Structures are given as structure tokens and as C-alpha cells.
Amino acid sequence: MEIEKTAGERADELTVRSSDTLVGDGAVDFRGKLADKITTGGWRAASFIIVNEVAERMAFYAIAFNMVIFLVKEMHEDLPDASTNVTNWGGTAFVLTLLGAFLADAYLGRFLTIAIFSCFYAAGTVLLTLAASMDSLRPPPCSVEDCRQATGRQKAFLFASLYLIALGTGGIKPCVSSFGADQFDEEDPGEARKKNSFFNWFFFAINLGVVISITLVSYVENRKGWGCGFGISAAGTLLSLVILLAGWRLYRHQRPHGSAFSRFLQVLIAACRNYASSGASGEEALLFELKTELSAIHGMRKLPHTNQYTFLDRAAVMTAPVAFENRWKLCTVTQVEEFKSFVRVLPIWLTTIAFPFAAAHVNLFTTQAMATNRRLSTHFVVPASSVAVFSVVNGLIVIPLYELYGASFFRRFTGHPHGFSSLQRVGLGMFVTIPTFVVAALVERHRRRAAEAVTFWWLLPQYFMLGFADAFTFVGQLEFFYNEATDGTKSISSALFLSTVGVGNWMTSLSVKVVERATGGKERGWLRKDLNHSKLDYYYWIVCAICAVNFCVYLVVASYHKGKDQVVIHSTTGEDESSGTKRLIAAEEAL
Structure with missing residues (x-):
């Protein structure tokens, strides 16, 4: 167990923190640190x-x-x-x-x-x-x-x-x-x-x-x-x-997490652009996702790929080498799934x-x-x-x-x-x-x-x-x-x-x-x-x-209606958990 003491605090105000008591959803306390379930919430x-x-x-x-x-x-x-x-x-x-x-x-x-x-x-x-x-x-x-x-x-x-x-x-x-x-x-x-x-x-x-x-x-x-x-x-x-x-x-x-409406618009425009340039569907092409623990959206956890609204998957299709910073042309799977x-x-x-x-x-x-x-x-x-x-x-x-x-x-x-x-x-x-x-x-x-x-x-x-x-x-x-x-x-x-x-x-x-x-x-x-x-x-x-x-x-x-827990999910390991078919997701290094 790790004991942390912040500057200016007295010894009797020490906060006891353990990996078992820290939240798992990324929430922070008023100091901006990962929140402890014992002292917050x-x-x-x-x-x-x-x-x-x-x-x-x-x-x-x-x-x-x-x-x-x-x-x-x-x-x-x-x-x-x-x-x-x-x-x-x-x-x-x-x-x-x-x-x-x-x-x-x-x-x-x-x-x-x-x-x-x-x-x-x-x-x-x-x-x-x-x-x-x-x-x-x-x-x-x-x-x-x-x-x-x-x-x-x-x-x-x-x-x-x-x-x-x-x-x-x-x-x-x-x-x-x-x-x-x-x-x-x-x-x-x-x-x-x-x-x-x-x-x-x-x-x-x-x-x-x-x-x-x-x-x-x-x-x-x-x-x-x-x-x-x-x-x-x-x-x-x-x-x-x-x-x-x-x-x-x-x-x-x-x-x-930044403007969600801007991210939604980026997905729509990228999907239309990629459809016009190649016509490839999300089911037939590689989809892009970062090879990191968190998503490209600041502070947001990754989302698994689903088989709904496959037209939007085109926003994450790698039609040609392109800088990821241009999200109007290429989005991550998580950004598409958010929309x-x-x-x-x-x-x-x-x-x-x-x-x-x-x-x-x-x-x-x-x-x-x-x-x-x-x-x-x-x-x-x-x-x-x-x-x-x-x-x-x-x-x-x-x-x-x-x-x-x-x-x-x-x-x-x-x-x-x-x-x-x-x-x-x-x-x-x-x-x-x-x-x-x-x-x-x-x-x-x-x-x-x-x-x-x-x-x-x-x-x-x-x-x-x-x-x-x-x-x-x-x-x-x-x-x-x-x-x-x-x-x-x-x-x-x-x-x-x-x-x-x-x-x-x-x-x-x-x-x-x-x-x-x-x-x-x-x-x-x-x-x-x-x-x-x-x-x-x-x-x-x-x-x-x-x-x-x-x-x-x-x-x-x-x-x-199918909720997010009911839709068919394609895991990032490449295995479709419902049908067993293979699905490839491109990593950051592919660019």
C-alpha cells in the first residue's frame, strides 16, 4: 500500500490510496488525481x-x-x-x-x-x-x-x-x-x-x-x-x-472530452469521403484504432466495434496512408462507435x-x-x-x-x-x-x-x-x-x-x-x-x-431497439464473439 502526502497537509490528514480502492472509470477528485473510492463519491x-x-x-x-x-x-x-x-x-x-x-x-x-x-x-x-x-x-x-x-x-x-x-x-x-x-x-x-x-x-x-x-x-x-x-x-x-x-x-x-458534435460531424464526413473514394464497406476493409490503452479521445475508454450502421464504419477505413491528425478523413473505431x-x-x-x-x-x-x-x-x-x-x-x-x-x-x-x-x-x-x-x-x-x-x-x-x-x-x-x-x-x-x-x-x-x-x-x-x-x-x-x-x-x-450491450461485438483481438469470423483492425503503426 502506498501512502501519499501532499504539500502543506498535516500528518493526520494523509490519504491512504491503494490500487484496489481507485476508481476504474477514469474519474478524478478535486485535485485532478484518480479518485479514491474511500474518500470520494x-x-x-x-x-x-x-x-x-x-x-x-x-x-x-x-x-x-x-x-x-x-x-x-x-x-x-x-x-x-x-x-x-x-x-x-x-x-x-x-x-x-x-x-x-x-x-x-x-x-x-x-x-x-x-x-x-x-x-x-x-x-x-x-x-x-x-x-x-x-x-x-x-x-x-x-x-x-x-x-x-x-x-x-x-x-x-x-x-x-x-x-x-x-x-x-x-x-x-x-x-x-x-x-x-x-x-x-x-x-x-x-x-x-x-x-x-x-x-x-x-x-x-x-x-x-x-x-x-x-x-x-x-x-x-x-x-x-x-x-x-x-x-x-x-x-x-x-x-x-x-x-x-x-x-x-x-x-x-x-x-x-472535447466537442462530441464535432466528432460526430467528422465521422459523417470521413464516411462519405471514403465511400466516394473507394466504395469499400467496413466489412471488407481494415479499420483503424490506436494501439494504446485509452482511445484517441482525451480521457475516454476505447469502445469495441459493433455490426450496426456499417456505413459509418467507412470513416475508419484505411483507403490510403493519411496522417491521423486529419480526423475529417480518418477516424478511430472508438470515435465511430461513439457516434x-x-x-x-x-x-x-x-x-x-x-x-x-x-x-x-x-x-x-x-x-x-x-x-x-x-x-x-x-x-x-x-x-x-x-x-x-x-x-x-x-x-x-x-x-x-x-x-x-x-x-x-x-x-x-x-x-x-x-x-x-x-x-x-x-x-x-x-x-x-x-x-x-x-x-x-x-x-x-x-x-x-x-x-x-x-x-x-x-x-x-x-x-x-x-x-x-x-x-x-x-x-x-x-x-x-x-x-x-x-x-x-x-x-x-x-x-x-x-x-x-x-x-x-x-x-x-x-x-x-x-x-x-x-x-x-x-x-x-x-x-x-x-x-x-x-x-x-x-x-x-x-x-x-x-x-x-x-x-x-x-x-x-x-x-x-438493440442497446449497446445487445449488439454484436467484434473484439479488438480480431475475433467476432458471436460468429467466430475474423476481423482485422489496423494499429497505429500501420500508418
Whole structure:
């Protein structure tokens, strides 16, 4: 055993390091040295990230769940416009995760990216608090004779603050789940099992933050005003940053690996060039790979060759002697396989967009809640946004039960170590969205035809079912996209998953506008200014049909999907492990 003592440290602070305790996935500690499993990572480090997520999600959803109400009541927007503005904002926030992931994987690393973008996030919440607190930044209250719209300056200030929050979210969200998973060594079977549990508890943390936001924060907003409520969001953002920084000595870090998007483009161009010059397929020619322990991509482990997407193999075909520094003409097998891993998940990505499209309609659930009787007693009325607690509490119940009992029970039938595979969990959640909107349509029809305002308890089934679907779909997607990623694309893969939320939100905005205009506009259509004169239940049937068709498509795509552990692998020794055929891979010295 080797004892290392760094300069300036006391004798009692010596770090004991052994080759048996060093990580095998290349992660480093805060000093830049190979991380030791005794002193870094694991649940000690991950707990800071999980608590950070509770505080950050509390701040975000305290804004997201209440913004439709704020726009309608304080900014005097029509209901369809308010709903569209919120889904556009949410969509932008989650699509911007691609930017945050790019910066994290290519240049900054996940920890630094989270810290920097948290500052943008905090600045946005402070400005939003000012927008809700200062009378000059809002239109005057409506009277019987007059109800003024917000001025251009007031709208500009409000949406500048919201989109600053969106920018911060875009930098934080693709990194935080991957950074938490980085605390568990993939090469250690024991820690790898803990990583799968981490994803479940990470989702639990999200839901805990949401519960706080739609109960405590919504109550404060009702009693003390919007300024106090959004002020709590600002405090939560700052608290999340402090919690993250508090664990800095315990974290394991994956070094940035350069721009994955540049490497993807190099593979495409090299493959097209080599095809045009020789026409030789990857199955018939020598493929290039370095004769070193690590790959040519800085800090990234080598990837074995697979038999999928063989056209891309042409990027590694040695058509003529060429300097390896020119990767636009010649790529390594590892670089090609990295791009294949990205391409492999795109069909799943495309067919899972319908779930966040459906989930984004929770804003319309909130407008339904506004039109119900929410009085529990003479002195207490449930805030409309707090009715969503039916959905979120479901996640707090389902995740622990599944982790403690469900996985072992279903393992008997599926044979999968985690009960359901990640794609099976996604499929289960997507299926549940279909009856969710059947129930939502029937409840809305009953509410609209009732002689008096129905109680908000009627909304419990649709909220509960949506929460159940979210619990399975979100965790399944998070686990799937992370596990299918390579060393250099962890954040990008998480961002790809989160971008489905953004695209789904934009699809919701588009569908609301299309249905509104196609059915007669705000005055005579299905989605009017007054919900009681709208036909929201008709619109819910359209959403239900979209979910049903997409679920069938997803089943087909998922059945044909082959993950990186299922594809046929050609080993670098030249032996095809599945068929026994020979495969030659050129070494660096061949150049």
C-alpha cells in the first residue's frame, strides 16, 4: 500500500490510496488525481446532489405551476395565451439543455457548468421577484369598467427574467443527474447497482421539491402575495448552489472530452469521403484504432466495434496512408462507435416526445382546478396550483415502494435485475397517459354540465394517473439515456432526454393554437377565454388519440431497439464473439 502526502497537509490528514480502492472509470477528485473510492463519491457525495435537486426543483416548479395563474390574474392575459406562453418558456428551458450539455462535455465539466448556470438562474429569480413586487412592472388591477393589458415594457421585463431562468435551467438540468451518477464507479459491480438506485431517488428528490413548491410556496403566494412566493424561489435557487458547493471535496469528476458534435460531424464526413473514394464497406476493409490503452479521445475508454450502421464504419477505413491528425478523413473505431451510440437512441428519443407533450397539459389541469370549488373550510381555500399535489405525491409513494418491493416482485416474472428494463418502464408510463386523458375528458364534461361548481376532488384521478405515468416514464428515460451514453456523451445524452420535454412543450403550444384557431378562435372555439364556455373535453380526446397512436409506434420501435450491450461485438483481438469470423483492425503503426 502506498501512502501519499501532499504539500502543506498535516500528518493526520494523509490519504491512504491503494490500487484496489481507485476508481476504474477514469474519474478524478478535486485535485485532478484518480479518485479514491474511500474518500470520494458514493452516497456521501450523491446526497449533496440529491438535496441540491430538491431545492432547485422547488424553486423552478413554484414558478412553473403558478405562472399561468400569474399571467391571467396579474398580467391580464387570456387563458390560451397564458398557457401557450408558459409551455413556450418551459420548452425553451429544456431545449437549452443541449447547450449546457455541450459546454459541460466539451470544455467546462459538469460541476463547473452547474455552478456557473446557477448564477444565471438566481439572477432570473431575483428579477422575477421584482416583477411581481413592483407596481410599475405590472398593469393596475382590473375594475368593472377597465382591465388594462400589460405594457410592452412590463412584458419585456417579465419575460427577460423568465428566459434568464430558462437559460440557467438549460445549463443545470443535463449535468446534475449525470454528475450524480458519476459518483458511482461503473467498473465496480457494487457501485453500479447503487447507480441504478440513485436514478430512483433522484426522481424522488424532484417530486419532493415539487410538493414543497405547490403546497408551502403556493400557500404563501395566496396569503402574502406573488412577491413573497417568487422570493422563496429566489432563496431556493441560492440555497441549491450553496448545497452543491458544500460537497466539492467529495465529488468525483469526469474530465471534459472535447466537442462530441464535432466528432460526430467528422465521422459523417470521413464516411462519405471514403465511400466516394473507394466504395469499400467496413466489412471488407481494415479499420483503424490506436494501439494504446485509452482511445484517441482525451480521457475516454476505447469502445469495441459493433455490426450496426456499417456505413459509418467507412470513416475508419484505411483507403490510403493519411496522417491521423486529419480526423475529417480518418477516424478511430472508438470515435465511430461513439457516434453509433448516439444514433442508436434517436428512434427512442423521437417516440417518447409524446409523453412530455401529454404531461405539459398539467397547465390546463390547473385551469380546471381554478373553476372548481376548492374550499375545505370556512377559512381555507386550496390554491389552484396546489391541486397538482395529487400528481406529485404519487411519485413520492411509487418510487420508494418500487425500490423496496416492486423490483424484487417483478423480477420473478421478467428476469430483469431491476424488475423492469428502462424501456419497459417508459412503455408502462406512456400507456397510462391514454386512460389519463379519457378520465380528464369525462371529468371536464361533467364539470362543464354541472349546475354548480364541482369540488376539486373530481380532478384527483387524472392528476394521480399522470403522476403514476411520470414516475415510470421519467426514471426509465433517465436511466436509458445515461446507460446508452459513452464516456464523452453523458451530459449530451441526458440533454437529449430532457430535450423531449422541451419539444413536447412546444408541441403543446402548437396544438393549443391550432385547435383554438381551427374551431372558431377565443370567442367561439373549443378553447375560449372563459373555461365554462369552452369545450376542453373535446381537446382532451385529441390528446388521448395522439398518445394512443404514439404508444403503438413506440412498441414497434422499442421491440427492434438493440442497446449497446445487445449488439454484436467484434473484439479488438480480431475475433467476432458471436460468429467466430475474423476481423482485422489496423494499429497505429500501420500508418
